[in-house]
Every structure is written in structure tokens, then in C-alpha cells.
Amino acid sequence: MKGFYAKKEDENNICNDHVYEAIFTEHYLKLRNYIYYKYGDLARAEDVVQDVFGKVWQNCATIHYNTIKSYLYKAANNSTLNDIRRLKVVRSYAGTPVHSIHFESPDFQLEEKEFMEKLQQSIGQLRPKQREAFLMHRIDKLSYSEIADLLDISVKAVEKRISQALIALKSHLGNYKF
Amino acid sequence: METKLNQEESDLAKWLSGNLKGPALTKFESSENFELYKNIAVKSSLLRVPETNVDEALKRQKAFNKRLKKRPSQSSWHRYKYLWTGIAAAAVIAILLTTGLFQKDTFTIQADYGQTLTHTLPDQSIVILNAGSSISYMEKSFLKKRTVTLVGEGFFEVQKGSDFIVRSTSGSVQVLGTSFNVYDRGGTYTVHCNTGKVRVQSGDGAAILEPGMYAFAKAGTLQSKMAMPQEIPMWRSGKNSYIKTALSEVFDAIERQFAVKIVRDDVDTKRTFTGFFTHDSLKKALYQVGSPMDISYTVKDDVITLK
Numbered sequence: 001m002k003g004f005y006a007k008k009e010d011e012n013n014i015c016n017d018h019v020y021e022a023i024f025t026e027h028y029l030k031l032r033n034y035i036y037y038k039y040g041d042l043a044r045a046e047d048v049v050q051d052v053f054g055k056v057w058q059n060c061a062t063i064h065y066n067t068i069k070s071y072l073y074k075a076a077n078n079s080t081l082n083d084i085r086r087l088k089v090v091r092s093y094a095g096t097p098v099h100s101i102h103f104e105s106p107d108f109q110l111e112e113k114e115f116m117e118k119l120q121q122s123i124g125q126l127r128p129k130q131r132e133a134f135l136m137h138r139i140d141k142l143s144y145s146e147i148a149d150l151l152d153i154s155v156k157a158v159e160k161r162i163s164q165a166l167i168a169l170k171s172h173l174g175n176y177k178f
Numbered sequence: 179m180e181t182k183l184n185q186e187e188s189d190l191a192k193w194l195s196g197n198l199k200g201p202a203l204t205k206f207e208s209s210e211n212f213e214l215y216k217n218i219a220v221k222s223s224l225l226r227v228p229e230t231n232v233d234e235a236l237k238r239q240k241a242f243n244k245r246l247k248k249r250p251s252q253s254s255w256h257r258y259k260y261l262w263t264g265i266a267a268a269a270v271i272a273i274l275l276t277t278g279l280f281q282k283d284t285f286t287i288q289a290d291y292g293q294t295l296t297h298t299l300p301d302q303s304i305v306i307l308n309a310g311s312s313i314s315y316m317e318k319s320f321l322k323k324r325t326v327t328l329v330g331e332g333f334f335e336v337q338k339g340s341d342f343i344v345r346s347t348s349g350s351v352q353v354l355g356t357s358f359n360v361y362d363r364g365g366t367y368t369v370h371c372n373t374g375k376v377r378v379q380s381g382d383g384a385a386i387l388e389p390g391m392y393a394f395a396k397a398g399t400l401q402s403k404m405a406m407p408q409e410i411p412m413w414r415s416g417k418n419s420y421i422k423t424a425l426s427e428v429f430d431a432i433e434r435q436f437a438v439k440i441v442r443d444d445v446d447t448k449r450t451f452t453g454f455f456t457h458d459s460l461k462k463a464l465y466q467v468g469s470p471m472d473i474s475y476t477v478k479d480d481v482i483t484l485k
Contacts, residue, residue: 028232032230033227050242054239058247137194138219138223138225139223139225144195159187159188159191160191166191166194167187170215170218173214
């Protein structure tokens with residue numbers, strides 16, 4: 001009885017190593033960057049994503065292949081929620097609020113470099129939702145509809161976040177003489 | 179979510195994705211801020227995040243997955259997945275309907291084998307779960323009625339407020355604002371009071387604990403006394419310590435801590451153990467417990483056999 005259907009089922013079965021690996025390869029970097037943009041801590045982003053893919057591996061038999069994208073992003077979000085809540089606690093004890101995003105910017109002449117630095121600072125000050133959407137578009141080169149799909153929101157909502165990000169960046173950088 | 183865009187907003191997003199055309203584009207290009215926007219767009223697309231080699235990440239992931247619990251088998255269950263899911267769903271809905279549980283929203287969080295987990299409750303109280311433990315509570319009504327159900331072991335740091343109750347199989351702990359440890363596994367129930375005052379109830383017995391005291395119930399009776407330093411639960415600082423504890427209980431804890439299976443058919447696990455094991459390596463833990471008890475072991479895959 002194993003014919004066409006059996007084969008098809010195999011290809012959509014996340015428990016199969018090659019399917020799991022393909023999903024990992026396709027989504028790892030984008031997911032890591034998304035969490036990085038959100039909270040500005042690369043090591044933590046990599047931990048979160050490792051945890052999420054661990055969950056996928058554990059629950060491979062129950063996760064639907066077609067819903068894997070939203071599963072990944074939701075799980076990453078939840079996992080960071082717990083983390084961030086704990087961070088808040090730790091922070092209130094330690095009293096050191098830290099939030100930074102470091103990019104690797106290309107080398108330029110001096111004023112270009114100044115602009116880049118100021119731009120990075122301003123991006124660091126954006127609201128997380130605006131920053132996520134903006135950087136997924138600028139760095140990962142995702143289209144608005146791809147971003148909407150991954151975050152499970154409407155394209156209009158993505159457009160709104162992007163525009164607000166632009167407006168906020170403009171007013172930050174507008175006061176600055178280059 | 180409100181997603182109405184004003185004209186400026188929708189034009190900006192369209193422009194950034196290269197979809198602003200015709201007169202609207204011309205107008206935008208002659209606007210005061212256009213140069214700055216253009217600069218932002220160009221420069222932001224040059225930003226790079228630190229690179230990662232995805233193949234290396236996949237290797238690390240595979241090593242990481244090996245330490246997790248085996249995934250559920252997918253033999254016959256998988257083949258009849260849809261049928262079974264349907265039956266299960268129908269049964270669950272039937273139960274929910276008859277018990278009226280639909281309105282309630284139980285939130286459960288679990289620390290799997292090999293991990294401890296910190297969770298902040300809606301009232302900002304903190305619970306740290308030891309490996310292989312879980313808590314659940316009603317998320318929406320929690321602030322009105324602070325009750326959590328614990329399976330396994332957890333350390334609680336409770337914010338001041340109304341009564342805070344921790345239920346588990348063998349008893350319940352009631353506090354106002356304090357920190358304490360609850361252990362309820364395999365018939366052994368121990369509550370350690372760290373700060374504040376704690377009221378423990380188990381069966382017919384009840385006890386009020388001051389800081390440094392602990393209560394334990396074995397075979398139905400509840401007793402309380404001052405804890406010796408070595409009796410205070412140390413798992414949060416990476417160490418489990420025991421006084422005259424059945425070896426079976428100690429090996430259960432090692433199984434949970436390192437997510438392994440320990441076969442102990444050839445050993446008398448009714449003997450008691452006094453000492454500790456640390457959480458940094460499985461080999462070390464087996465030595466710390468095994469050597470004083472004259473127990474050696476062999477390892478095959480994830481299964482450890484005691485001799």
C-alpha cells in the first residue's frame with residue numbers, strides 16, 4: 001500500500017531527519033535575527049532558538065508541517081517572554097539596565113561612520129515591534145507579506161510598524177547635524 | 179489591533195518597499211525630509227548582524243537534542259494520528275462541557291528532565307522548579323485567588339498579599355509573603371521555610387514553620403523541627419543533599435537531573451544515603467553517590483546499569 005501517499009507523508013513528517021534539517025536550515029538565521037532585533041542580545045537569541053528547535057524535535061510527531069513557521073515564531077516569543085520576565089527580576093536585584101544592539105557596519109569615511117553610529121543608536125531606541133519589522137525588512141530583506149506571515153499579523157500592521165519606525169528614526173536623526 | 183494608517187504612514191512604508199509610484203512619489207521626493215529618509219533607507223540596508231555558520235549551528239543543535247527526552251514514538255499512533263486526534267478531541271470536549279471547565283484557563287509550566295526553570299507568577303511571585311517538576315494555576319483568576327498546584331519540587335518566593343497556597347499530592351502550604359521549598363515525590367513530603375512564616379497541612383496534621391524550620395510527612399503524620407544546615411535544599415545552587423534517604427530516591431533525582439535512565443535491579447536501593455551530589459557532571463554525581471555505597475556502574479547509550 002505504500003505508494004504516492006506514503007512518500008508524501010514522509011516529506012511532511014518533521015520526525016524525518018532530512019525534513020527537520022531542511023526546516024532548521026531554512027529558518028535558523030531568520031529566527032535568530034528576529035529574537036536578536038527584539039532584545040539586542042545575540043547569545044541569548046541563539047539560546048532561545050536552540051531551545052525552540054529542541055522543542056520541535058521533541059514534539060515532531062504532533063507538530064503539523066504546514067504550521068511550522070508560526071510554531072517557530074510563537075515558541076520563540078513565548079520562550080523569550082519567560083526569559084525576559086526572569087531578566088526583569090534579576091535586573092531589579094542587580095540594578096543595571098542594559099540594552100544594546102551591535103551591528104557590523106561597513107567601513108566608511110568619518111561622517112558616514114558618524115551617521116551609521118547615530119543610526120544604530122536610534123534603531124536601539126525604537127520600540128521592539130517597530131525595530132523587529134524594520135530590521136527584518138532592511139537586513140533579512142523580507143517582504144512585508146513575508147514578515148506578516150511569520151509574525152502572524154496583517155500586512156497593514158507591518159506597514160504601520162515600518163512607517164512608525166521610519167518616522168521615529170527621522171526625528172531622532174533630524175536633530176543631528178552631520 | 180488598530181491598523182489604520184494615515185496617508186503619510188502608508189506612503190512611507192510603500193516607498194521603502196519600492197511601491198510608491200506616480201504623483202505621490204514625485205511629491206514625496208520633493209518633500210523636506212526626503213534626503214534624510216533616503217539616507218536612512220540606504221544605510222540601514224547596509225547593516226549586518228554577526229554571521230553564524232548554519233551548518234555549525236545544526237551540529238550544535240543535534241548535540242543539544244541528544245540530551246533531550248526521546249521524541250514520542252510514531253509507529254501505529256502516527257498512522258492513525260487523525261483518527262486518534264479526533265477521538266481524543268471529542269473526548270476532551272465532552273469532559274470540558276460536562277465539567278464546565280471551558281471558562282477556566284489553567285496555565286501549566288513544566289521543567290523537563292535536566293533543567294531547572296524560573297517562572298514569574300502574575301502577582302510577581304517567583305517559583306523556581308527543579309528538574310521533572312511542574313506547576314499549574316488559573317491564569318485569569320490568580321490575582322484574586324493565589325493557588326498553585328505543584329507536582330515534584332519547587333522553591334517559592336511569594337510577594338506579600340492575600341493567602342498564597344501551594345497544593346500538592348500530600349498536602350498544602352499556606353503563606354502570606356515568604357520564601358520556602360516544597361518537595362513532594364513518591365510519598366515523601368518536605369517543606370522548608372526560608373523566610374517569613376509558613377503554615378503546612380497534610381492529612382490531619384498541621385504545623386506553623388518559622389524561618390529555618392522544616393516539616394515532613396511520612397506515612398500520614400506531620401512533624402516539624404529546625405533544619406540542620408545540611409538538610410536545607412541546595413538544588414538551586416547546583417547541589418542535592420541527603421540525610422538518611424533511601425537510595426532509590428537519590429537515583430530518581432539523578433535520573434531527573436541528568437535526563438538519563440538508571441537500571442538498579444542488582445543493587446539494594448532500600449539502603450539509606452547521607453551526602454550530596456553536584457549538578458555539573460553525571461559522572462561526578464554517580465561517583466559521589468556510588469563510591470561511599472560501594473556501587474559501580476556501566477553505561478550503554480543513555481542507560482546506566484548499577485552493579
